[in-house]
Amino acid sequence: MGARRSVGTGAALLAALLSLTGCQKTSGGAGREGPKGRPGGTSASARPSGHGAVFLGVGECSSFGTASFTEVPCDGERAAARVVARFDGDPDHGPACPANTDFVLHIGAQPPPAGAAGERAVPRGYACMRDLEPPHPGDPGGGGGPRTIVGDCVYGAGRGEVRETACDGTGRRKPEYRVVRAVARRSQCPPATALYVQLGGEEPVGCARRL
Known part of the structure; x- marks a missing residue:
């Protein structure tokens, strides 16, 4: 984790559109991706901290809300998540x-606020x-996150797709494969492999065994 930093008192307000997404992986070579984990399509307002040139830069923190995510000091009581990339x-x-x-x-592109000297535009991007x-x-087996990784569990969702769920059985669906x-x-893959899961990256095939 990065060092804790506080908001500068002179930071100006800046609106930015954020959407919250994850992705599911598919099996059987279907090659499709879709939302998983946290709900998608969330829009939010955001406020820069004044820490640097990048809005929600690495090591900075955001709050959580039902309809908004705001950049906040990492040592403040509203801080809930930190930017890792x-x-x-x-x-x-x-x-x-x-x-x-x-x-x-997902961070929507925003021009600099009108009349705000020194403020910079926010380019489209993602944190x-x-x-x-x-x-x-x-984490492996946690049932969410934007990537399916070794240690994660999945269940069959139909049409050649699988979706991730918590390996400890606390999710809405019980795990069928790990x-x-x-x-x-x-x-x-090992001989006992019962399912192939699309992971992406340099090692794109996930070998899953039945639970």
Whole structure:
């Protein structure tokens, strides 16, 4: 985690649209992705901290709310999640978030506020977020996060798709398979593999065994 920092008293308000998304992975070579984990389509207002040139830069924190996410001091009582990686552009075509990411905030492009000297525009991008307190849905077996990784559990969702769920059975659906290995090709999976799960990355095939 980065160092704790406080909001500058001279920081101006800046509106930015954020949406909260995750993704599910599919099995059987279907090759599709869709929302999973936290609810998607959330819009939010945001306030810069004055810490640097990047809004919600690495190490900075956001609050949680039913309809908004605001940049806040990491040592404040409203802080709920920290930025572990930050990228400009579209997450569908940009770098993947770290494996321990709990959720992703999509940041809409915003021009600098009118008449606000020194304020900068906010480019379209996304922030990979990690909750400050457990549970962490992005951890192996946690049942959420933007990536399916080794240690995660899934259940069949129909049409050749699987969705992630908590391995301890606390999710809305019971786990049916656990991803035990990530490999480059299906032929590298153990003989006991019952399901192939699309993971992406350099080792895009997840070898899952039935629970």
